[in-house]
Amino acid sequence: MALLLGFLLLLELCWDTSALGPLSSTKGSDGLEFELPATNYETKDSYQAGPISVLFQIVQVFLRVVQPHPFPEDILRKILQKKFDFSTDYDKIIYYEIGIIICAVLGLLFVILMPLVGFCFGLCRCCNKCGGEMHQRQKKNGAFLRKYFTVSLLVICIFISVGIIYGFVANHHLRTRIEKTRKLAESNLKDLRTLLIGTPAQINYVLSQYTSTKEKAFSDLDNIKSLLGGGIHDQLRPKVIPVLDDIKAMAESIKETREALLNVNNTLKELKMSTAQLNTSLSDVKRNLEQSLNDPMCSVPPVATTCNNIRMSLGQLDDNTNLGQLPSLDKQIDNINNVLQTDLSSLVQKGYKSFNDIPEMVQNQTTDIISDVKRTLNSLGSDIENMSEQIPIQDKLSDFIGYINDTETYIHRNLPTLEEYDSYRWLGGLIVCCLLTLIVVFYYLGLMCGTFGYDRHATPTRRGCVSNTGGIFLMVGVGISFLFCWILMTIVVLTFVIGGNMEKLVCEPYQNRKLFQILDTPYLLNENWKYYLSGMVLNKPDINLTFEQVYSDCKENKGIYSTLKLENTYNISEHLNIQEHSRNLSNDFKNMNVNIDNIVLLDAAGRKNLMDFSSSGVDTIDYNVYLAEMGKTPTKVNLLSFADDLDTKANNLPQGSLKQSLKNNAQNLKTIHHGQVMPLEQSMSTINQSIKELQHKSSGLRVKVANILSSLDSAQDFLQTRISSVIVKESSKYGNMIIGYFEHYLQWVKISITEQIAACKPVATALDSAVDVFLCSYIIDPMNLFWFGIGKATIFLLPAIIFAVKLAKYYRRMDSEDVYDDIL
Numbered sequence: 001m002a003l004l005l006g007f008l009l010l011l012e013l014c015w016d017t018s019a020l021g022p023l024s025s026t027k028g029s030d031g032l033e034f035e036l037p038a039t040n041y042e043t044k045d046s047y048q049a050g051p052i053s054v055l056f057q058i059v060q061v062f063l064r065v066v067q068p069h070p071f072p073e074d075i076l077r078k079i080l081q082k083k084f085d086f087s088t089d090y091d092k093i094i095y096y097e098i099g100i101i102i103c104a105v106l107g108l109l110f111v112i113l114m115p116l117v118g119f120c121f122g123l124c125r126c127c128n129k130c131g132g133e134m135h136q137r138q139k140k141n142g143a144f145l146r147k148y149f150t151v152s153l154l155v156i157c158i159f160i161s162v163g164i165i166y167g168f169v170a171n172h173h174l175r176t177r178i179e180k181t182r183k184l185a186e187s188n189l190k191d192l193r194t195l196l197i198g199t200p201a202q203i204n205y206v207l208s209q210y211t212s213t214k215e216k217a218f219s220d221l222d223n224i225k226s227l228l229g230g231g232i233h234d235q236l237r238p239k240v241i242p243v244l245d246d247i248k249a250m251a252e253s254i255k256e257t258r259e260a261l262l263n264v265n266n267t268l269k270e271l272k273m274s275t276a277q278l279n280t281s282l283s284d285v286k287r288n289l290e291q292s293l294n295d296p297m298c299s300v301p302p303v304a305t306t307c308n309n310i311r312m313s314l315g316q317l318d319d320n321t322n323l324g325q326l327p328s329l330d331k332q333i334d335n336i337n338n339v340l341q342t343d344l345s346s347l348v349q350k351g352y353k354s355f356n357d358i359p360e361m362v363q364n365q366t367t368d369i370i371s372d373v374k375r376t377l378n379s380l381g382s383d384i385e386n387m388s389e390q391i392p393i394q395d396k397l398s399d400f401i402g403y404i405n406d407t408e409t410y411i412h413r414n415l416p417t418l419e420e421y422d423s424y425r426w427l428g429g430l431i432v433c434c435l436l437t438l439i440v441v442f443y444y445l446g447l448m449c450g451t452f453g454y455d456r457h458a459t460p461t462r463r464g465c466v467s468n469t470g471g472i473f474l475m476v477g478v479g480i481s482f483l484f485c486w487i488l489m490t491i492v493v494l495t496f497v498i499g500g501n502m503e504k505l506v507c508e509p510y511q512n513r514k515l516f517q518i519l520d521t522p523y524l525l526n527e528n529w530k531y532y533l534s535g536m537v538l539n540k541p542d543i544n545l546t547f548e549q550v551y552s553d554c555k556e557n558k559g560i561y562s563t564l565k566l567e568n569t570y571n572i573s574e575h576l577n578i579q580e581h582s583r584n585l586s587n588d589f590k591n592m593n594v595n596i597d598n599i600v601l602l603d604a605a606g607r608k609n610l611m612d613f614s615s616s617g618v619d620t621i622d623y624n625v626y627l628a629e630m631g632k633t634p635t636k637v638n639l640l641s642f643a644d645d646l647d648t649k650a651n652n653l654p655q656g657s658l659k660q661s662l663k664n665n666a667q668n669l670k671t672i673h674h675g676q677v678m679p680l681e682q683s684m685s686t687i688n689q690s691i692k693e694l695q696h697k698s699s700g701l702r703v704k705v706a707n708i709l710s711s712l713d714s715a716q717d718f719l720q721t722r723i724s725s726v727i728v729k730e731s732s733k734y735g736n737m738i739i740g741y742f743e744h745y746l747q748w749v750k751i752s753i754t755e756q757i758a759a760c761k762p763v764a765t766a767l768d769s770a771v772d773v774f775l776c777s778y779i780i781d782p783m784n785l786f787w788f789g790i791g792k793a794t795i796f797l798l799p800a801i802i803f804a805v806k807l808a809k810y811y812r813r814m815d816s817e818d819v820y821d822d823i824l
Contacts, residue, residue: 034206034209034212034745034748034752036202036205036206036752036756036757037198037201037202037205039194039195039198039202041191041194041761041762041765042187042190042191043184043187043188043191043762043765043766043769044765045555045761045764045765045768047768047772047773047777049777049781052169052173052785055166055169055170055785056781056784056785058788059781059784059785059788060503060784062788063500063503063504063784065099066099066100066103066500067096067097067099067100067500067504068099069095069096069098069099071504071505071508071509071514072092072093072096073514073517073518074092075089075092075093075096076518077518077521077524080518080524080525081524081527097501100496100497100500100501103496104493104496104497107489107490107492107493107496107791108493110485110486110489110794110795110798111486111489111490111493112486114482114485114486114489114798115482115486117482118482118483121482122482145806145810146454146807146810149803149806149807149810150447150450150451150807152799152803153443153447153474153800153803153804153807154447156796156799156800156803157440157443157444157447157800159792159793159796160436160439160440160443160792160793160796160797160800161440161793162789162792162793163436163788163789163790163791163792163793163794163796164433164436164437164440164789164790164793165789166785166786166788166789166790166792167429167432167433167436167786167789167790167793168433169785169789170429170782170783170785170786170789171426171429171430171433171782171786173782173785174422174425174426174429174778174779174782174783174786175422175423175426177777177778177779177782178418178419178422178778179419180778181415181418181774181778182411182412182415184769184773184774185408185411185415185769186408188762188765188766188769188770189404189407189408189411191762191765191766192404192762192763192766193401193404194762195758195760195762195763196401196404197401199757199758202757202758203753203757206748206749206752206753206757207384207749209745209748209749210380210381210384210745211381213741213742213744213745214377214378214381216741217377217738217741217742218374218377220737220738220741221370221373221374221738222370224362224363224366224370224734225359225360225362225363226359227734227737228359228362228366228594228730228731228734229358229359229360229361229362229363230359231730231733231734232358232359232362232594232596232723232726232727232730233355233356233358233359235726235729235730236355236358236718236719236723236726239714239715239718240355240601240715240718240719241355242711243601243708243711243712243714243715244348244351244352244355244601244602246708246711247344247348247351247602247606247610247708247712248345248348250344250610250613250704250705250708251344251345251348252345253697254336254339254340254344254613255340256697257336257618257694257697257698258333258336258337258340260690260693260694260697261329261332261333261336261618261694262333263690264329264626264687264690264691264694265328265329265330265333267683267686267687267690268323268326268328268329268626268687270683271323271680271683271684271687272323272326274676274679274680274683275319275321275323275634275680277676278319278634278635278672278676278677278680279318279319281672281676282317282318282319282635282672284668285317285665285668285669285672286314286317288661288664288665288668289310289314289317289662289665290311290314291661292658292661292662292665293307293310293311295307295656295657295658295661297653297654297656297658298658303653303654303658306649306652306653307658309649310646310649310662313637313642313645316635316636316637316642317635317636317637317639317642317669318635318636319634319635319636320632320633320634320635320636321629321632321634322629323629326625326626326629329621331617332616332617332618332621335612335615335616335617335618336613336616336618338612339609339612339613339616342605342606342608342609344606344609344610347602347603347605347606347609348602348606350600350603351600351601351602354598354599354600354601355599355601358596358599361594361596362594362596365594365595366594373738377742380742384749429786432488432491432790433790435480435484435488436488436790436793436794438480439477439480439481439484439797440477440793442473442474442476442477442480443473443474443477443800443804445470445473446470446471446472446473446474446476446477446804446807446808446811447470447474447807448470449466449467449469449470449473449811450467450470450471450473450474450807450808450810450811451470452466453465453466453467453468453469453470453811454467454470454810454811467811468811470811471807471808471809471810471811472808474804474805474807474808474811475804475805475808477800477804478801478804478805478808481797481800481801482801485794485797485798488790488793488794489791489794491787491790492787492790492791492794495783495784495786495787496784496787496791498783499780499783499784499787500784502775502776502780503776503780503781503784506771506775506776506780507771507772507775507776507780510771510772510776511772511776513548513551513552516546516547516548516551517548519532519547520533520546520547520548526541528541529541530542531543531544531545531546533545533546533547533550534565537564538564538565538566538568538569539569540568540569543565543568545564545565549563550563550564551764551767553760554760554761554763554764555761555764557759557760557761558755558759558760559753559754559755559756559757559758559759559760560758560759560760561753561754561755561757561758562754562755563760567754594727594731596719596723596727599719599723600716601712601715601716601719602712607709607712610705610708610709611705611709613701613705614701614702614704614705614706615702618694618697618698618701619698619699619700619701619702621694621695621698623691623692623694623695626687626691627688627691627692627695630684630685630687630688630691631688632684633681634676634677634680634681634684635677638673639669639670639672639673639677640669640670640673642669643666643667643669643670643673644666646662646663646665646666646669647662647663647666649662650662650663650666
């Protein structure tokens, strides 16, 4: 019952604290992070005896052999219910304890018979019987018997020595464990005090984290411009911005088209002037050549042939282009200038501004709603702050802290008495071990002296002093064995009965939790309560709350709330009421009305500007005619080649005015080529590229403008018809984000209080320390090892006595002897 009361006390302590837990960290949405302060405990949750545990296991195996029956659950239940009748149920106890009873009876027989046997043996030897006669008869196998007795006694002494070592080790281990009891008790009490004191702080900490959540929500509410307005803006951007970008690009294209038209038109005028000048220069050269060919030498063969050839090639010295027939671009330029009188770029910027003002419009229209939401959140904060006063902890903490202090005072007051009594026990155990050590030392001395002092050539009456001393040592060991072995066996029987039953009835069922299962028997501890623990803790005995479940949950470091099923007395879910708070916030956000219906991407003037540009005629210009003319060479013949040919022909003529005139004209052609043809070619190449670019820009102009206007109409229609659904979607998303902060926080509060706060591992550790560590590991295991070692040594004293008496006859000096004809 002491175990039961202690366990109930620890559970009652945890019930009233609802207490402390390990480190817990939860990351919320958008960086919200909640973390419980860590609690460190001193007491280890497991105990390891060290290498000596191997010896403890040997003893436990021996006990399982002696006591193989299962734990007597029915007997214990009847005892707890006070229904056990020894007169009728004694046979069950005898059946269960039969192994221990048999061993105890054998031990008692040993205690009773050994003194009688010793007394009779002594009287018998005084009468020169039982080996008391100092005469040794000659035997053929005497040498073999001596060796046999020596080896047998040596082996037995070794077994006795092992048992003595067990006794010494167990006696010392028990003393050192008792010395550590104070530290074990203090660490457990300190852990329980930490559990009690830290619980309110952790609960207040969890509830105070609402401030962080509220600050995050207020920050997002104040930032509604970028969060909600920006969200609506981002949703509309893919539909609106590309259209505005196209219109902006078209405005730039109008300006570029004007510049290109001006450039082409001006260059074309310059080309016409250059072409006219080239024609004049070529005509002058052609006229000079014709005059030169009228020279009289041209009638003289073979000069006449050369002159005729030159005269026939003069037709090539003409202009190859028809630039003068190309139409002017002044009309198209005038149309573009009219289009540019309307600043399309500024109209597009107005569209951009109108669209980018959406976040500002959202902020201006939601000021009142944001104030309502903040009031709701402040009200929720007041409810959460009051929750700490509703949790039934504070009013009972002081009583149990006082109880822990009283318990600590009681331990400090009585522990010195325990240590004093343990010193007496340790001294008694040391005396027992030393007494056995003395006996076995006499046997070892007898064996050593007898073995090394024995002379096989000496007759029994002439044996040496060393050999005789060995025989005396053996008989002294025998005498001490008879004197004290019954006392040793008495100690062994008493500790065996107590330690064996404690191991089988307390330690072993505690470790396999059979004890808890018995305590969980319905109507066992209180005939009116089905489950005693739930009746004591919750005052509701029908709730399935068991000792085994509570102990297992505490071992797994679960929270007291879920371990003791405290939701049956204080339902945290009802007090938090997450759904109700979420519904209140959701109603506030449903009242949010954002109206965005005055966005104009491009007004009528801008649309007309685009239409005017599409009908400016830029796309109807016959660019191929211009490109064809620009693709021609300025002259019909390459003037350099013509001049070189003219030079060659002039060189073949005799000296004279004709030759000199031809060479001068050839030089003039080269000058015309370098000074007029080459620049004209470069200008024609440049204008050719410009015309191609202009043709590319104007290609499909009407289709491009029509597509832009169509996209503009589609985007404007989307803003007018679909923007409300976008606003509803983004408003819902924004509201859910704000509500999500508090749902996450309240959910974390619920999980923390029900599962994480007040992790009851210190309670299970304290119970383990009291039963499994202090009682079983510190006391019962060393006690069992002590009687196991001392009992083994005491039992082996019996054969040791027999072999020592037999062997002493071969070592001691005899008073008389048989006649030895041949001494081996």
